Amino acid sequence: MKNLKKIMLLGIATVSVITFTSAVKATWEVPAKYKTMKNPTDAKNAENITVGKTLYAKHCASCHGKKGLGDGSKAPELKGDLGDFSSAEFQKQTDGEIFYKMIDGRDDMPAFVKKIASEEDRWLIVNFVRTLKK
Numbered sequence: 001m002k003n004l005k006k007i008m009l010l011g012i013a014t015v016s017v018i019t020f021t022s023a024v025k026a027t028w029e030v031p032a033k034y035k036t037m038k039n040p041t042d043a044k045n046a047e048n049i050t051v052g053k054t055l056y057a058k059h060c061a062s063c064h065g066k067k068g069l070g071d072g073s074k075a076p077e078l079k080g081d082l083g084d085f086s087s088a089e090f091q092k093q094t095d096g097e098i099f100y101k102m103i104d105g106r107d108d109m110p111a112f113v114k115k116i117a118s119e120e121d122r123w124l125i126v127n128f129v130r131t132l133k134k
């Protein structure tokens with residue numbers, strides 16, 4: 001009986017730790033420097049958006065999907081929450097936060113810091129991602 005209690009307590013403790021760890025993981029900490037970083041490109045410029053769209057199609061759509069819904073062809077085999085780029089929750093992030101997540105990556109999300117070496121290209125992708133808003 002005593003042992004059963006111990007096992008139960010251990011079980012509760014384990015579940016709490018797992019819940020806590022996944023809650024921590026759910027928030028993707030972005031350094032303050034990036035949060036407030038200013039996007040130096042013109043987000044309204046149509047030519048910029050076209051370039052951003054091409055870059056997004058090349059680098060991001062295979063996982064995130066053409067419209068950023070998280071339904072790219074590779075999505076089913078990925079761990080982690082791809083997010084929904086058209087959602088208000090996603091769009092309330094600053095440009096700098098999206099920029100940082102793109103270059104830094106996490107788990108199955110690759111870091112693009114080397115693959116997309118041009119800072120301007122990165123911002124143009126951010127601009128395109130903004131147009132996916134519902």
Ligand code: HEC
Nearest residue numbers: 059060063078079080081082083098101102106107108109
């Ligand atoms: C190989 C698949 C893959 C590719 C390619 C990819 N991503 Fe991701 N992305 C992920 C996964 C998986 C996550 C979730 C990671 C996590 O939460 O640990 C993610 C998460 C994100 C997030 C955070 C979502 C949120 O809700 O805040 C952003 C922003 C993002 N990706 C942007 C991009 C951009 C921009 C590109 C293209 C330059 C890109 N990703 C390419 C797999 C990918």
